[in-house]
Amino acid sequence: MQNNKPIKSFSTGLLIALGLIISGFYTNTQAVETVVKAKIQHHSDMHKSMKGMGNMRMDISGMVMNENKDKLPRDCTEISEDVTIEVKAGVKYSRPYPGTVFGYSEHQWHAKPCSRITVKYTNEDEIRHQWMIHGLPKYLYPTGMFQIEINGKGTKTASFIVPSSNFTYLVHCDIAQHTEKGMKAELIVGNGRGDLPSIPGISAPKYADSFNSK
Ligand SMILES: [Cu+2]
Incomplete structure (x- = not known):
């Protein structure tokens, strides 16, 4: 014990x-x-x-951001029509427009409200170019943007659906100086809201350059 x-x-x-x-x-x-x-x-x-941030397809040749093939905007009951935009990007498309260095093969497109737009985008330069559209509804396209970007020569195809309102959408290449040097275009949906300024071959700049000498 x-x-x-x-x-x-x-x-x-x-x-x-x-x-x-x-x-x-x-x-x-x-x-x-x-x-x-x-x-x-x-x-x-x-x-x-x-x-x-939305959906993103990305590879070495570039990317597609916020593609939307089937989600209808709230104000649309159906897709009104399918539109295909075939657009090319390259230095050579700047030639008709003095003062520009880069360009798109077309600078204005028309579409009906609620249409599905398929963009077949070809880059003919060895550098990076975008086809970026702004002002789309943010509940479908985060930041209101849809974008195709191609690093060097190549083609990418992607779609988005526009809402029912009459609107003029800005399309551009957001790479530094490319917008200012000619890569600017507009998509007119329905009756649009007038032309945007400084679209090569379409509209004059909002503020013209002044070369007055005294
Ligand atoms: Cu560019």
Whole structure:
């Protein structure tokens, strides 16, 4: 009996120690679990926010952002018509327009409200060019934009659907100086809202250059 007591107290101490280790381990496991859960949550948030950024097809030759082949704008009951825009980009398309360096093969397109527009875009230069349209409804096109970008020579095709309102949409290449140097166009849906300024072959600049000398 006398021997039992130290053993018993030892085993109690051991149990307490084991308990501490186990609870410590458990706490650690919980902490690890919390971290893992947070990471999973962060990952899924990232995916959600990527979804919020819209869909994106991307490869070495370029990208398509916010393509929409089938989601109708709220104010459309059906797709009114399918329109195909075949447009080329390149330095050579600037030739008819003095003062420009880059150009599109066409600078104005027409479409009916609620039409689905398929853009077949060909880049004939060795540099990067975009066909980027602004002002689309943000609940379908995050940032209101649809875009095709091609790195060097190549062709990409993608579609989007316009809403029912009469509107003139700006189309351009957003690469530094390309808009200013000729890569600007307009898409007129329905009756549009007049021409945008500085569209090569279509409209004069809003503020003409002044070369007055005194
Ligand atoms: Cu460009």
